[in-house]
Amino acid sequence: MTQRPVVLSVRGLSVRFRMPGGRRVAAVTDAHFDVAAGECLALIGESGCGKSVLASALLGLLPANAQTAGRARLGDLDLLAADERTLARTVRGRRVGLVPQSPAAHLTPVRTVRSQLAETVAALTGVRGRDALSAATRAAAARAAFPEDHLDRHPHELSGGLAQRAATALALVGDASLLVADEPTTGLDRDLVDRTVDELRRHVEAPDDSDAPGRALLMITHDLEAAERVADRIAVMYAGRIVELADAGAFFGVPGPRHPYSRGLLRALPDRAFTPIPGMPPELGTLPDGCAFAARCTRATDACVDVPPMTDTGPGATAEGVSQAPAPPAADAVACHHPHVSEDIRA
Numbered sequence: 233m234t235q236r237p238v239v240l241s242v243r244g245l246s247v248r249f250r251m252p253g254g255r256r257v258a259a260v261t262d263a264h265f266d267v268a269a270g271e272c273l274a275l276i277g278e279s280g281c282g283k284s285v286l287a288s289a290l291l292g293l294l295p296a297n298a299q300t301a302g303r304a305r306l307g308d309l310d311l312l313a314a315d316e317r318t319l320a321r322t323v324r325g326r327r328v329g330l331v332p333q334s335p336a337a338h339l340t341p342v343r344t345v346r347s348q349l350a351e352t353v354a355a356l357t358g359v360r361g362r363d364a365l366s367a368a369t370r371a372a373a374a375r376a377a378f379p380e381d382h383l384d385r386h387p388h389e390l391s392g393g394l395a396q397r398a399a400t401a402l403a404l405v406g407d408a409s410l411l412v413a414d415e416p417t418t419g420l421d422r423d424l425v426d427r428t429v430d431e432l433r434r435h436v437e438a439p440d441d442s443d444a445p446g447r448a449l450l451m452i453t454h455d456l457e458a459a460e461r462v463a464d465r466i467a468v469m470y471a472g473r474i475v476e477l478a479d480a481g482a483f484f485g486v487p488g489p490r491h492p493y494s495r496g497l498l499r500a501l502p503d504r505a506f507t508p509i510p511g512m513p514p515e516l517g518t519l520p521d522g523c524a525f526a527a528r529c530t531r532a533t534d535a536c537v538d539v540p541p542m543t544d545t546g547p548g549a550t551a552e553g554v555s556q557a558p559a560p561p562a563a564d565a566v567a568c569h570h571p572h573v574s575e576d577i578r579a
């Protein structure tokens with residue numbers, strides 16, 4: 233996995249919102265991760281932990297009161313440093329495709345899905361001529377399982393699930409090297425969830441005839457079943473920080489997650505212990521010092537007054553299961569003073 237060329241490389245990404253009265257919201261703090269060609273990284277975590285803000289930062293779609301730090305390299309381009317003209321002309325849709333979290337809000341209300349899709353196909357592909365464009369538009373809809381007999385509807389005439397599929401179809405048109413899908417399966421029933429995530433997966437696996445290193449998928453989701461189905465790797469976010477990076481097989485199977493929060497997320501699933509994590513995440517405007525999860529964590533000790541560094545848990549780690557994470561970030565890492573180790577598997 234890690235031998236494949238890196239498509240997206242994020243280092244020290246932080247986002248702060250300046251609020252009235254000088255207050256600051258620490259929406260994303262010091263995120264480090266890579267996504268390789270052919271790979272799907274699923275970003276999971278409770279509502280409000282900063283997932284969508286991270287996605288918006290990558291697309292240059294943050295509001296004016298946001299300040300960013302760090303780097304996010306896509307090939308030769310730093311997405312965080314790019315100016316709006318570059319982002320609008322060469323990045324959004326072409327190099328980075330977005331399936332937005334609120335698709336209805338991103339579709340143009342006064343135009344049919346067919347006309348929006350056709351315009352995008354004409355702008356982003358070489359297809360020309362009425363018949364060819366019409367066929368390519370239908371093919372683009374079919375890729376996201378958007379029904380052909382609904383193409384002439386306006387966004388307000390679509391259910392949430394159909395609007396979602398229209399947005400997915402639009403995001404796939406440009407064959408972008410990075411696809412960012414923010415909750416791409418909200419409002420879909422299980423069968424369509426599977427079809428949608430499989431299509432996103434096919435997109436990153438499809439052969440790429442350009443010189444680019446390949447395609448990668450960053451999928452934000454609440455749906456852990458969908459994450460398990462398509463992700464190669466999992467990133468767990470809590471209170472603005474990525475607290476665990478893990479191979480998806482190890483995360484959902486054996487040895488399971490390392491971070492107590494990640495374990496809590498899995499234990500909350502109906503087909504597992506169905507036991508929610510007690511308490512609530514902290515407000516990102518008033519984060520506690522130290523580990524933000526400590527107040528909810530059964531393993532917390534005095535050590536947790538210090539923010540735990542992201543620490544390598546991969547095959548190269550030491551006998552204790554940990555060693556300081558090198559740069560570039562380890563593929564498997566956890567930010568916890570008391571992570572679960574392999575012996576805790578049945579705990």
Ligand SMILES: Nc1ncnc2c1ncn2[C@@H]1O[C@H](COP(=O)(O)OP(=O)(O)OP(=O)(O)O)[C@@H](O)[C@H]1O
Binds near residue numbers: 280281
């Ligand atoms: N424009 C803004 N100004 C101030 N705070 C903001 C702004 N946009 C987002 N936030 C805050 O940033 C935090 C992270 O929000 P974000 O939308 O990224 O969460 P999320 O993990 O995507 O949640 P969900 O799963 O519900 O979509 C939230 O506390 C939110 O209130």
Ligand code: NI
Binds near residue numbers: 283284285333414
């Ligand atoms: Ni979100």
